[in-house]
Amino acid sequence: MAEPLLRIANLTLRFGGLVATDNLSMEVAPGELHAIIGPNGAGKTTLISQLTGQLMPNSGAIYVAGQDITRLPSYERSALGLARSFQITSLLRDFTAADNVALAAQAHAGHSFRFWADARKEQPLREAARAALKRVGLEERADVLVSELSHGEQRELELAVALATRPQLLLLDEPMAGLGVTESQRMVALLKELRKEFTIVLVEHDMEAVFALADRITVLVYGRVIASGKPDEIRSDEEVKRAYLGEQHAVTSQG
């Protein structure tokens, strides 16, 4: 296998006495869609937050394309092509959808210590914003304030913002959270499109979506990797069944 795009080595993070990430190692190859699953409290979001720099691990290392990024602040990781979507929607609520995306584009198009010209009239940024919004099917809603978008639209906007940073690695934290059936289907279709272009790490609870999309799956329990492999291998893994999938027979028997 070639140099993995993302390599996590012996990552550990403790909150007081609680070990949220326990000596965790995993790799993500370029071009793959790598799903991370696990019961509630398995430390999935904590892991994503360490990858993007919102949390700092106690020990261990994170490499992107061979470069050690463990101690970089999150804005520098973004410059290296790491983009995340948040599990709990995290957008600029008093800005329009287009402004949210244009700002993400702006962060990666020259410096922003420009004090005079009207940024909302910068065509390249607006173009990039429109393209990203179109990608997720929100072009009609460009000028609507985020606080007035529906929950589903906000989830899509999260993705558009991540796309506009021109990432090489997308870290998606439960993009399907709280979506209805039709909205979920739209999201799955969208992810199927995006995976052709980007390497994706997907944290998701919706097992149907995970098994439909993932090239590889890593299972976390209590901050530890208990299994990692192709969807079929995961499905037949005894430990996984015991620890996690046991409660989800509906899904396993379907596959």
Next chain:
Amino acid sequence: MKSLLNPRNAVVALVIAGLLLLPVYSAVSGNLFILTMFTRIVILALAAASLNLIMGYGGMMSFGHAAYLGIGGYAVGILAFEGIGSGFIQWPVALIASALFALVIGSLSLRTRGVYFIMITLAFAQMAYYVASALSRYGADDGLTIYKRSSFGPLVDLSNRTQFYYVCLACLFGGIYLIRRIVNSRFGLVLQGVRSNEQRMQAIGFNANRYRLVCFVISGTICGLSGALLANNTDFVSPAVMYWTRSGDLMVMVILGGMGSLFGPVIGTIVFLVLEELLSQVTEYWALIMGPLLLLIVLFARGGIMGLLGRFSRG
């Protein structure tokens, strides 16, 4: 397309027209006091507008803004005292000194957030106050009289009341125009994004604190200009201009007018200072009324006057 004819814009237009025509009224009616009073209002409105840039757009609650009034003022006063009377030197020095102070204070206070930030900016401003009080060569506690206003050669004569007023007004309008450009620029959008959701802005690649710091410095610099004007207006500068209650007054002006609206601070300053004047004519103990009034405003009228007008225009 939003209608331009709403109460908010009407009030702003009225205020602009009123401020422009005030010297005419003063001359016709012979009421010199009103010109004096409004010169002060215009100068402090510039300070409030600069504070609004960091509070309203940057989300940084600085409780030490009066320090720049003092630094700008002392730059003028000390240079005048040492025999350098040219405004072309005094004013740039006032701006640069304020900018440097803001750079140091900003980079220290921005290591913290929230209440800490409020307390630290307050403490450092108080430090500036004590240092000024200890400058025995420049009058210490008693302050420093400025015998000659900044001179700009044949360009403009600041000792002429009307000319001075218009210089102040030009600085105010210039300052607000600058803030308007900044707010809508790339930098301004990042700044407001950081105010709205810092984590998100970091995640898409912005080093939030660098933008905050630059904003803090710009704001301090503008306020330094206001300080230079204020010293010229009173022909005097003393530590009292940077006493911490003055910082509080500036904050009140911003909130009263409406944080995060361009003209809010101007309206807030006018209302605050006119109210202070009127109340002090009624009773010596005007703060007995002003204090609880503030409490009520905080409890019931957030968003200030511009906020109320905005509510009107939405019906």
Next chain:
Amino acid sequence: MLVVVEQFLNGLQFGLLLFLLAAGLTLVFGIMDFVNLAHGSLYMMGAYFAATFVAWTNSFILGVFMALGATLLLGVVLEFVALRHLYGRDHLDHVLATFGLILFFNDAVRLIWGPAGLVLPLPSWLTMPVQILPGVYYPAYRLSIIVVALLVAALLYWVVMRTRVGMLIRAGASNREMIGALGINIKLLFTLVFGLGAALAGLAGLMQAPILTVQIGMGENILILAFVIIVIGGIGSIRGAFLAAIFVGLIDTLGRAFLPDLLRMVLSSTAASTAAPALSSMLIYLLMAIVLVVRPEGLFPAAKR
């Protein structure tokens, strides 16, 4: 040598007073997330009450206890009438509203007691110097401030560390949601803590009163020092406030006393006498700046989580 001991004790005494003020502030902030600028006004009111009640009753002790009670009551009323409506709001709202209260209190004092300051005379048994070391005398009153403040600090430590109320306070300071979950009468607890903070501020004010004049605005400068202490000590931490207060009291006092002489050793005497006052008034702020650079969360932050 004598001077050094005396100045050291002065610094300690000032630091302990600062602690009483900072303790109330940091408790109120820690548990209610409330920033109270008017804390300095309570300090001032303590001094005014004491001067008034001591004059009325002709008894120093009685007057002082009445003043303490009055400040506590004032704090409770203040919390009940105005401040509790501000909990949960923006810190900016707290700052503005309590700024309004300062304006109010200053003018109310001016209206009631007049613009001139008051004097709080000491009874004769407190004015004589006490021999603390062979040949070293120190004013009895200042010594008693040190003793009282240490006792109060110990009492406070006991309340916070050993009692049920103290447990709630500590729980609240490190995790505000938790006390709500414990099903405590929060409103009562808050009022209690606020009253306690007010009484501590009042105690500091009335103890300082015989040394300085009782005057309008006396609580404002010292409040800012209390802020500096909280920043240095770490918000919500009583222990941090105690250590930082003593540190600040010592540095400020010793700096003012000895910096001019120290500077004279390295600078010319005119330069030294110009620079010394400015530098010594900057000392504690420089200290705060250093703490901010090294440990922005303060030296002894309250334990989180």
